[in-house]
Amino acid sequence: QVQLQESGPGLVKPSQTLSLTCTVSGDPISSGSYYWSWIRQPAGKGLEWIGRLHTSGSTNYSPSHKSRVTISGDTSKNQFFLKLSSVTAADTAMYYCARIEVGDTGGYTWFDPWGQGTLVTVSS
Amino acid sequence: DIQMTQSPSSLSASVGDRVTITCRASQSINNYLNWYQQKPGKAPNLLIYAASILQSGVPSRFSGSGSGTDFTLTISSLQPEDFATYFCQQSYSIPLTFGGGTKVEIK
Secondary structure (H helix, E strand, O other), X not given: OXXXXXXXXXXXXXXXXXXXXXXXXXXXXXXXXXXXXXXEEOOOOOOEEEEEEEOOOOEEEOOOOOOOEEEEEEOOOOEXXXXXXXXXXXXXXXXXXXXXXXXXXXXXXXXXXXOOOEEEEEOO | OOOEEEEOOEEEEOOOOOEEEEEEEOOXXXXXXXEEEEOOOOOOEEEEEOOOEEOOOOOOOEEEEEEXXXXXXXXXXXXXXXXXXXXXXXXXXXXXXXXXOEEEEEO
C-alpha cells in the first residue's frame, strides 16, 4: 500500500524559498506510469494544484506558480521535492503531496493517495 | 485554465437524506472529472474518478454522473460519516483545477 509523508519547515520568512519533501513508501517513484504531485490549501479555502513530476522525470507546473516552482525527485531515497521561491504571506497554506494515478485507457488521471499534509506559514 | 464551479457552496441535510452536489466546467471536459471528500483536519480522499467510476472501498451510496460541462455527485442516503466537504476536479487539461468545494453540514 502506497503511503506519502510530507516534511519540511513549518515557518518560512518572506522572500525566502519554501522547501518540502515527500517521502513515498510502498511504490518506487521511478516505476509505473504515475505522476507525483503537490497541491496546497490555504486555511478554510479550496485546493490549488502546484505541479507534478512524471516517473520519466518530466514536469508540469501550474502557470500561476511556474516562475517560482521546481519539483524534482531522488529515486535513491524514494522522495520528491517542492521548492517555491520568493514566498509571501499568500503562500501560507497546508501543502499536500499526492500520487496521480493514470487509468489503463482514455488517459484518465486522479489524485490517490494523498499525504496527511504539512502546514507552512510565511511570516517574519 | 478550466474553471470549475460547484453548487451549492454549503448545504444542511439530515441523516437519510438524498444529497446532490453539482459541478460545472467552464468548457467541455468530456468525463475527465473526479470527486473527493475531505473531513476537517484530513487530506482529501478520492471517491469517484472518470465522472462515474466508484473508487475501490467507497460505499455504493455515492454515485457520480455527467459529461461535457455538467456533473453531479449524489449521496443516496446520507450517513453521519458523510458530513464533510466535497470537491470536484478536472483532469482534462493542465493546469489541473478544483471546484471551490461544497460543505455538507448536519441539519
